[in-house]
Amino acid sequence: MRFVSRRFFFYLVAFFAAATFNFILPRMMPGDPITAMFSSGGTPLPLESLQALKETFGFIDGPLHLQYFAYIKSVFTWDLGYSIQYYPQSVNDVLNRSILWTLFLVGVSSLISFSIGSIAGIYAAWNRGGVFDTLFSPLSLVMQSMPAVIISLLFLFTFGVALDWLPTGYAYNIDLDPGWTYAYISSVFEHSLMPIITLVIVQVGGYLITIRNNMINLLGEDYIIMARAKGLSELRVMLNYGARNAILPSVTTFAMTIGVVLGGSLITEYVFNYPGLGNTLYQAIVNRDYPVIQGQLLMMTLAMLSMNFLADMAYVFLDPRLRNA
């Protein structure tokens, strides 16, 4: 269990470092948003009111180390202040509204990609040079090199605008009341179809290629020849001897790509006007909503850290050698 505690300690330190970075970032930039917001308005605001406004949004003046302690405290109590753009809503309110949509997009698309990519990769490696392999391995390479911007624009144009088959904005038909009704759920499904397919295309090629390459490297190992020599069925050798070990490195890939997927989700949400975290971050950036930006970065970092920690745990479960390390 030393492995687990060591990893946990690293992620704690990493979170601390990321939070510190998050603290420094807006302070490196010229000016603060409150002053910027009200100086562009025309009538200058009295100094006291400006000061009061700054305090409300957490831009306290004073020595940097005091600011830092106040900030760290607010991070660990998850009190992220108020949104400038949606005042008087708090940052937590704004994030809570969008996090579920992003979890939905990222979660579903990752699971689909991982499953399809793994199965196809194992099959391609097992029948290397066969029809499936020669066709789909280069194809997945092409898909992997397609950025989310291009794919989502292509889908938006083809199925959203030209053919007009699928809705092009928001997560569900806003005339419907959210609830466990058929109309609402089918509306959510329809609206999520294009974003999810976009994210699957972005991810699936990577899994296929990684698993295929791992598996090909493994198939030359002695224990595979041994398993065959014992007369085990092809399916058993393929799944229990080959695939089980080939999938192992992909678990790390799964966690590492979560950052890429979050980025892909950001752009996809923007193109399809989907009300997830990415779109919220984009709106916050455009409107200089610093508290929301900070909260977002912090939360995305936390999501990546926890995914990586979970992947480490999964690794311990899948690779017995690590349990005593």
Next chain:
Amino acid sequence: MLSISAVTKVASRNKKASVGLSILLVYVMIALFANLITDHKPSKRVARPHQEPSMEHLMGTTRMGRDVYTQFVHGTRTSLAVGFSAGFIIMALGTVLGISAGYFGGKVDEVINFFTNIALVIPQLPLLLVLAAFLGQSSPTTIALIIGFTSWAWGARVTRAQTMSLCKKEYIQSAQLMGESKLRIIMIELLPNLASIIGANFIGSIFYTVITQATIEFLGLGDPLSVSWGTMLYNAQTTSAMHVGAWWELAVPATAIAILGMALALMNFAIDEISNPKLRTFSGLRIFNKRIALLEYEKSLTQQEARA
């Protein structure tokens, strides 16, 4: 190190490498001779808005009446310049940090590895968007710099791992025992054996930069006056080219990015195959492999018999 003749030798042997390299060369030519193959400046209004592709305007015109072909050619120049320069920064940082961590070990490794791991868990694109927004209407140079200096972690990690495994090899240890200087070991013994990883890092980083630049500019966080594939996408989107049916305005930059991506991916795949022959997909080779496996199996059987 990789020389031009080595590159052509590799490319002529591997079909994927030669296709990828040829496409990349075409792009480089377009970028280098941008002024020779276009008639006017990319920002000049030359026709009525949203003209369909015709003989006069090969790729149509934009909402502002600018020639899409001219914009594509000059955009290629910007996008490639940003891609290559940021790719070079990423490769250089990743190589220096990776080799230092892997070769020197100890405290150096601990510090570098710590920062690498932190950089790996901070979400890239959101961070870049925030940086681009804070710096305000980022020019292509700014974008190249922020991408270059925030994206080195992957390369550093991979290079470090490979360096560490090379350092365990006998030839490195014997070089150390013979008292060769550290610089010589790194330059003469390590670098050539890291070439495929460094090359893959460079190619991957160029591609990553081109996509990321396009994404940043598409979201309107770049300098709208510069001409690149990203600003072409941005202008097409803001003038709702899609909804008025001016598909060419979006299709040209999108296809340009996709084809460049394909070319670079092919090259990377080829590097993988060259450094790891097992991954090749020739059907002829497969039979060959089976025969070798069979021969080795028979050989091991006879050895066992001999031992018994």
